[in-house]
Amino acid sequence: MRATAAFSGSGDPHPRARGRGPNWYRGDCHVHSAYSDGELAPERLAADARAAGLDFVATTEHNTASAHSVWERLASDDFLVLMGEEVTTKTGHWLALGIASGQLIEWDYGVGDHLIDQGLRQVRDSGGLCVAAHPHAPYPSGSFMYPYEGLDAIEVWNGLWKSDRPWNADNEAALADWGRALAEGIRTGRWRPAIGNSDAHLEGQIGVPHTVVLAEELSTASILDGLRAGRSWIAEASTVDLSLTATAAGRVAGIGEHLSAQRESVMVRAHLCGAPRAVVSFHTDLGEVHRTALSGSGVGTVEWQTRAEDSAFLRVEVRHPHGGMAALTNPIVLA
Known part of the structure; x- marks a missing residue:
């Protein structure tokens, strides 16, 4: 039996796989295929994700939903696919996770346009999660210039590396910022969890790193609930x-x-x-x-x-x- 596919405007917006009931599930929520600037087809990425020990992935092509229908066909009773988008704005990138199939979040703006809140509301109205992506990426538009208010989580570990080690100074800076903000966030009752993703574009990158989530079941809603609550940790590989x-x-x-x-x-x-x-x-x-x-x-x-x-x-x-x-x-x- 295959997982239920969700289409914008009809059906259950939260697809579900069989899973293992309440358990820890491993997943990569930042993945690119040939439908944006990745090199691999979704079919190859799905196979590689399974081989890497992952239970779920999120498709997050840059500013397009064109791959959603392809990824839906790759979901199965033991492999969950979340619909998503990397919203690549002029002054920072963020991940829209758990949106409806075919849904496109507006991206053509910068911090001075004061438009990001509209996109964040659009994702929340769909029951989704908003994540600041690679906030210290050292290239034009890569650094996250928006306030974190309105974001649900921070990608403190991004694996798109330029050497053989998936940890670099950009991640160190993101972790330090997140760590310094924890005390105040916990005091006010509004701390933002950390997540880690591969940002896979090439062969061999998927799942390095990934996030391990405690969820009631292997479903989009349960995985997002676990991420939102911070019931998660980040692993370099499934061997850890x-x-x-x-x-x-x-x-x-x-x-x-x-x-x-x-x-x-x-x-x-x-x-x-x-x-x-x-x-x-x-x-x-x-x-x-x-x-x-x-x-x-x-x-x-x-x-x-x-x-x-x-x-x-x-x-x-x-x-x-x-x-x-x-x-x-x-x-x-x-x-």
């Missing part, structure tokens, strides 16, 4: 696996969740596999507070204790010995 929990007086919270700890001690535990000799670091509103190097096996558990009065949130970064990223998480919020 990570879990993060915080426990206080028998209560447990995971990534993107809140833990009410009051004055109780909070035990933070991160378990990782697939990143030999990586360095695992814990981060709070005080910055980096703890780090531990893993063994050559790449398997290990790192623990650290804190209190809610000392840490507004906690998140994890996993880096290779050369400094490149292997994985990073959204925060667990302490209250």
Whole structure:
């Protein structure tokens, strides 16, 4: 049985695949094919996504919906395709995820035209998600010049690299900006989750990196809900696996969740596999507070204790010995 295809103006706007029920699902939400400036056909990209261990992808061609109908035919009972667009404006790019099939979001404007809010509303009215793409990309129109208000998430890790390492200074700058904004965002109750995508244009790029989302099912609505809530982490490849929990007086919270700890001690535990000799670091509103190097096996558990009065949130970064990223998480919020 194939996944239900959605067409603009008719049918269910949220296609659904069989999936594994409530679970962690791996997906790449920034993918280009030959229908814009990518080199590969959607059929090849879908096959490569499956081979990379992905459960879903989003088609995000530049300023066109022409590939939607092709991608719909590639969805199946165990592979979800989200309709999307990379809205490539004159002063920054953003991803419209979960829009209706055939829907086109306006893109021909710059920050001085004050038109981005119309596009953001258009996506939200469709039940979709708005993501600032590669905010520090070093080319004309690539840097994101708009305020983040109105955006649902930030692409802090974009894998369109110019060498053999999918982590560079542009990603480092995006991560630093996002990390600095977390404390204020959590204080006001409006923090924006981080996501990571390959921005695949060429062979071998899809899924490097990708976002791992906790969702009730493998459906567009559930995946978007998980991304919107920050119940997700970013992996360099499907060979990397990570879990993060915080426990206080028998209560447990995971990534993107809140833990009410009051004055109780909070035990933070991160378990990782697939990143030999990586360095695992814990981060709070005080910055980096703890780090531990893993063994050559790449398997290990790192623990650290804190209190809610000392840490507004906690998140994890996993880096290779050369400094490149292997994985990073959204925060667990302490209250």
